Amino acid sequence: MECKSSLKEQLFALEQKLLKPEIRTSKDELTNLLAETFFEFGSSGQVLYKDANIGEMTLSLVRMKISDFEIHSLSEEIILTTYRIYNEVNNQHSLRSSIWKLIDGHWKMHFHQGTKVIS
Secondary structure, X not given: OOOHHHHHHHHHHHHHHOOOHHHHOOHHHHHHHEEEEEEXXXXXXXXXXXXXXXXXXXXXXXXXXEEEEEEEEEEOOEEEEEEEEEEOOOOEEEEEEEEEEXXXXXXXXXXXXXXXXOO
């Protein structure tokens, strides 16, 4: 397995990429970053699947900051990321987790969950 610090940096960059409006509104970019079997438990309570809901996963305006980013190795090819998000648009904090799988030499997000933090 690659060096933990470089893997952490790589997965952090991928998570940040998925927060960018130009990525979130691009079906091509989402197709490249998400595994075929991707699904999400959204902070809205909805369950979304890549194959059925890719058009619904797009957001037009987000300004989010990641903090407390950590990676947890589940195997050589599966990593759990955990972090906090602050959404500057709606002044909302959430806890996030993603499962990334190494598929054909590329990290792809397999699962994501967002949970709103209630003050």
